[in-house]
Amino acid sequence: MNGAARRPVRGDRVLVIAPHPDDETIAAGGLIGSAVDAGAGVRLVVVTDGNRRGLGWLRDAELAEAVTALGLEPHSVVRQNHRDGSPGSTLFPELQEEARRFEPTIVVAPHPADRHSDHRLIGRAAEDLDLPASCALYQYLVHFPGFPRPRRLSPRRSLEAPDALGAEADWSALPVPLHLLQRKFRALCAHRSQLMNPWLTRLLLSFVRRNELFRVLAGDQRANRGYETPWYRGGRT
Ligand SMILES: [Zn+2]
Numbered sequence: 001m002n003g004a005a006r007r008p009v010r011g012d013r014v015l016v017i018a019p020h021p022d023d024e025t026i027a028a029g030g031l032i033g034s035a036v037d038a039g040a041g042v043r044l045v046v047v048t049d050g051n052r053r054g055l056g057w058l059r060d061a062e063l064a065e066a067v068t069a070l071g072l073e074p075h076s077v078v079r080q081n082h083r084d085g086s087p088g089s090t091l092f093p094e095l096q097e098e099a100r101r102f103e104p105t106i107v108v109a110p111h112p113a114d115r116h117s118d119h120r121l122i123g124r125a126a127e128d129l130d131l132p133a134s135c136a137l138y139q140y141l142v143h144f145p146g147f148p149r150p151r152r153l154s155p156r157r158s159l160e161a162p163d164a165l166g167a168e169a170d171w172s173a174l175p176v177p178l179h180l181l182q183r184k185f186r187a188l189c190a191h192r193s194q195l196m197n198p199w200l201t202r203l204l205l206s207f208v209r210r211n212e213l214f215r216v217l218a219g220d221q222r223a224n225r226g227y228e229t230p231w232y233r234g235g236r237t
Pocket residue numbers: 019020023116119142
């Protein structure tokens with residue numbers, strides 16, 4: 001059984017790692033909003049440029065609008081501008097440096113079982129970060145077969161983990177109160193180039209739910225696989 005997600009409080013420092021511009025909102029818009037409301041520190045690292053379809057310039061503007069909707073200041077956002085679809089070999093040292101400078105109490109990052117290769121790679125990188133023992137890792141899922149179910153706007157429903165990814169006890173639900181859900185929805189709508197794709201629209205809107213879902217690994221539960229794992233020498237997994 002893993003740890004329970006908790007709402008950030010003043011004094012927390014929340015480092016959110018998003019593979020693409022929009023993952024911050026999809027997976028953790030409510031958590032970011034609650035951290036901002038509590039006066040906790042938030043830093044958002046967006047790893048890739050989101051330019052897979054040549055719309056990176058547009059997604060820059062959309063991200064700026066989305067993070068403002070979530071209550072973040074522009075200086076809280078770090079763009080690493082790795083290539084969408086193939087983050088480079090400097091990914092890991094850059095994330096490690098961000099973590100070293102920011103000294104997070106909570107790191108929010110993709111679950112390594114995510115089916116999108118960028119998410120998977122960055123999720124593994126986050127598990128390998130050298131973090132203080134008191135820092136918890138909150139892992140989120142975006143791309144997985146049959147998740148979320150149903151794949152449509154269902155704001156009264158709870159987000160539930162897919163059966164294939166472990167028991168209910170492995171996951172922790174963090175409720176998203178209505179005012180934060182409104183903020184999250186506004187932020188999602190800011191990513192409007194994503195919403196031009198009907199498949200993505202259904203995916204994005206299906207994360208507007210009563211809760212967000214995290215697998216929480218406390219310091220002593222994080223995988224200790226060492227830094228010399230092949231993935232971060234470059235290329236894709
Ligand atoms: Zn993504």
